[in-house]
Amino acid sequence: xxxEKKRRAVATKTAAGIPxxxxxxxxxxxxxxxxxxxxxxxxxHDGHDEIMRAMDIVxxxxxxxxxxxxxxxxxxxxxxxxxxDNFSRSLCTYATCHIGFEMAxxxxxxxxxxxxxxxxxxxxxxxxGNGQLLCDPRFKWPQALQHYLRDVPVFVTNMYxxxxxxxxxxxxxxxxxxxxxxxxxxETVKFCEKVTGKKMDWDRLAAVVDLSxxxxxxxxxxxxxxxxxxxxxxxxxxxNTMVPITFNIGTQEAYDFYVELNNELKEKIAQGIGVADxxxxxxIWAAGLPSWFALNDFxxxxxxxxxxxxxxxxxxxxxxxxxxxxxxxxxxxxxxxRWVRYWTHWxxxxxxxxxxxxxxxxxxxxxxxxxxxxxxxxxxxxxxxWHAGIIHQAEVLRKVYKDIPILIxxxxxxxxxxxxxxxxxxxxxxxxxxxxxxxxxxxx
Amino acid sequence: xxxxxxxxxGSGYSKAVVCEDGTVxxxxxxxxGGNYKDTAKAVSEMALQKxxxxxxxxxxxxxxxxxxxxxxxxxxxxxxxxxHAAGIHRIFPAVxxxxxxxxxxxxxxxxxxxxxxxxxxxxxxxxxxxxKFLQIIARILKIGIEEISELSRGSTKPVEFTTGCAVxxxxxxxxxxxEGALPADILAGIHNAMASKIVTLVTRVGLEEKYAxxxxxxxxxxxxxxxxxxxxxxxxxxxxxxxxxAFGAALIASERISR
Numbered sequence: 001x002x003x004e005k006k007r008r009a010v011a012t013k014t015a016a017g018i019p020x021x022x023x024x025x026x027x028x029x030x031x032x033x034x035x036x037x038x039x040x041x042x043x044x045h046d047g048h049d050e051i052m053r054a055m056d057i058v059x060x061x062x063x064x065x066x067x068x069x070x071x072x073x074x075x076x077x078x079x080x081x082x083x084x085d086n087f088s089r090s091l092c093t094y095a096t097c098h099i100g101f102e103m104a105x106x107x108x109x110x111x112x113x114x115x116x117x118x119x120x121x122x123x124x125x126x127x128x129g130n131g132q133l134l135c136d137p138r139f140k141w142p143q144a145l146q147h148y149l150r151d152v153p154v155f156v157t158n159m160y161x162x163x164x165x166x167x168x169x170x171x172x173x174x175x176x177x178x179x180x181x182x183x184x185x186x187e188t189v190k191f192c193e194k195v196t197g198k199k200m201d202w203d204r205l206a207a208v209v210d211l212s213x214x215x216x217x218x219x220x221x222x223x224x225x226x227x228x229x230x231x232x233x234x235x236x237x238x239x240n241t242m243v244p245i246t247f248n249i250g251t252q253e254a255y256d257f258y259v260e261l262n263n264e265l266k267e268k269i270a271q272g273i274g275v276a277d278x279x280x281x282x283x284i285w286a287a288g289l290p291s292w293f294a295l296n297d298f299x300x301x302x303x304x305x306x307x308x309x310x311x312x313x314x315x316x317x318x319x320x321x322x323x324x325x326x327x328x329x330x331x332x333x334x335x336x337x338r339w340v341r342y343w344t345h346w347x348x349x350x351x352x353x354x355x356x357x358x359x360x361x362x363x364x365x366x367x368x369x370x371x372x373x374x375x376x377x378x379x380x381x382x383x384x385x386w387h388a389g390i391i392h393q394a395e396v397l398r399k400v401y402k403d404i405p406i407l408i409x410x411x412x413x414x415x416x417x418x419x420x421x422x423x424x425x426x427x428x429x430x431x432x433x434x435x436x437x438x439x440x441x442x443x444x
Numbered sequence: 445x446x447x448x449x450x451x452x453x454g455s456g457y458s459k460a461v462v463c464e465d466g467t468v469x470x471x472x473x474x475x476x477g478g479n480y481k482d483t484a485k486a487v488s489e490m491a492l493q494k495x496x497x498x499x500x501x502x503x504x505x506x507x508x509x510x511x512x513x514x515x516x517x518x519x520x521x522x523x524x525x526x527x528h529a530a531g532i533h534r535i536f537p538a539v540x541x542x543x544x545x546x547x548x549x550x551x552x553x554x555x556x557x558x559x560x561x562x563x564x565x566x567x568x569x570x571x572x573x574x575x576k577f578l579q580i581i582a583r584i585l586k587i588g589i590e591e592i593s594e595l596s597r598g599s600t601k602p603v604e605f606t607t608g609c610a611v612x613x614x615x616x617x618x619x620x621x622x623e624g625a626l627p628a629d630i631l632a633g634i635h636n637a638m639a640s641k642i643v644t645l646v647t648r649v650g651l652e653e654k655y656a657x658x659x660x661x662x663x664x665x666x667x668x669x670x671x672x673x674x675x676x677x678x679x680x681x682x683x684x685x686x687x688x689x690a691f692g693a694a695l696i697a698s699e700r701i702s703r
Contacts (some may be wrong), residue, residue, distance in 0.1 A: 099655065139546065310481070395650055398562070398650070403556055403562060405562065406562070406563050408565060408648075426523060426525075427566065429523045430526055430561065432560070433522065433523055433526040433561070434526070434561045437526075
């Protein structure tokens with residue numbers, strides 16, 4: 001039984017339209033068979049989006065489904081289901097929640113588990129994975145799913161990019177990585193052609209990639225509007241407005257969404273409307289996926305005059321111009337260049353700060369551009385890949401800025417048993433007191 | 445005479461400190477029990493009565509701790525993290541890393557040269573590094589918690605616990621007692637297990653001398669010694685470490701009326 005929880009308000013009208021997007025993505029997977037389309041269990045930020053969109057493959061986003069279960073505080077039954085087959089709670093709970101859901105469905109002969117949030121998600125016809133530098137569920141999750149979905153073909157690529165090494169100039173290695181990624185994407189296309197029985201329309205793919213590039217630019221321009229003081233939108237909303245760029249990139253709907261958000265933010269700025277009134281402290285959400293069951297905590301911050309004009313989470317896009325991508329006629333090579341350059345474009349800045357890392361260089365850039373007063377990290381225990389290194393990042397920031405208010409929150413993305421509201425609010429209260437003390441010190 | 449009071453309603457014990465111009469005039473400590481509201485009033489009255497004072501003599505009251513919200517006669521509430529920092533900074537201005545071992549939580553708090561918090565980490569939902577661990581072991585050894593410190597001094601061969609988990613360590617301690625281990629060696633082993641867990645917490649905020657331990661756990665000399673050994677450093681302890689947050693709350697109350 002889902003636990004009752006207070007509905008969370010969002011600051012922008014545009015963000016209020018996000019549940020429709022998420023429901024739309026889920027229902028597309030359920031309608032796919034009737035429409036003669038194939039469904040792929042896919043991962044976000046894997047470089048496969050445009051391929052799927054150009055081939056009319058409907059993505060079934062495991063992370064999104066598990067996030068919905070968590071937000072509705074209705075993930076426990078699926079986590080327990082996975083646990084019953086020896087999947088530890090310390091594994092990625094996006095993965096274990098989704099695996100538990102698929103296990104339940106298979107046990108029922110393919111019938112949708114009763115009470116699956118928002119009608120559930122369609123059974124995949126294929127599973128696409130993508131090994132990256134750190135996130136092991138991107139290849140272990142497909143492997144584990146195959147235990148239960150034995151008839152579903154799996155294809156796992158490896159979209160690597162040059163690893164960070166302060167003593168190595170990654171520019172010398174780029175071409176090799178781009179060539180490798182491009183080949184991996186071509187193999188992905190071959191796999192999709194085999195499963196769907198259709199040939200790739202390369203002109204259509206090129207058009208989808210162009211639309212993605214345009215959306216990346218518009219997304220960054222729109223988010224940059226949040227530099228305004230007071231900020232018209234904070235991370236509480238951004239955890240919603242990330243949906244189109246994360247799950248619907250390469251579609252006109254995603255582009256149109258950011259046009260609407262851009263207009264609304266400009267209007268708010270013109271009218272001087274901020275998220276908090278008065279806006280007392282500006283914070284950066286410097287790492288970590290949020291606890292989807294506790295998004296109200298952003299409002300708790302807001303109620304104390306603290307806002308997040310910027311976050312690194314789900315802001316995995318940059319102005320195309322800044323990435324300085326070489327020209328190519330192959331849309332897959334274009335995706336590969338964009339991929340490699342995106343992940344490496346903070347390397348040069350990081351090299352200039354001894355002991356720094358690209359993640360810290362990025363935080364410093366945002367911290368200064370968005371005129372922040374403090375840093376908040378969220379350590380979600382079951383997501384090792386995104387959360388390893390938080391303590392080190394905090395240490396480097398303290399070396400760079402000498403004295404800087406930092407809060408490290410702890411929780412999980414899906415598993416509510418990791419969460420204690422009173423304790424979390426106590427930590428936030430103490431952090432606000434610290435910010436106030438710094439403010440007073442600066443005044444004196 | 446400008447009197448203020450700081451009240452720390454912790455999950456295990458409640459503490460009240462009456463201050464005049466930043467100097468402690470009296471203090472009181474009592475178990476919090478289940479009714480924080482009544483306990484806050486009682487501990488406050490206990491501290492005031494020691495100086496023949498009443499709440500009417502108090503200019504400003506700051507409440508802190510787990511039950512701070514229940515202190516309906518407080519002028520203000522502050523988090524115990526800030527209060528601990530304010531208190532320890534007045535007692536030991538050179539302290540940069542504070543370790544609070546409370547009944548329910550352990551905390552590592554970094555403090556700057558003005559006594560302000562720069563970073564803090566709390567133990568997660570685990571009793572392993574908290575005072576609760578000592579309470580559990582005291583119960584199975586059938587001794588009072590206040591006896592632990594003295595008794596552990598007699599240890600010559602501390603028991604090595606294979607776990608830092610309070611629940612598993614309890615059953616492990618029962619097995620060791622059955623095997624004939626001495627209570628002193630069990631307690632010293634528990635101190636080592638707790639110190640290891642606490643220092644892991646401290647490492648996460650960054651190690652910087654000088655260190656101080658506060659909270660009820662700081663009254664256990666054996667635990668403090670074990671923490672010092674793990675840190676390979678001296679560890680400072682105030683004369684009355686349990687009242688540090690209440691003292692800090694009283695100092696903040698003094699600041700408020702001097703504005």
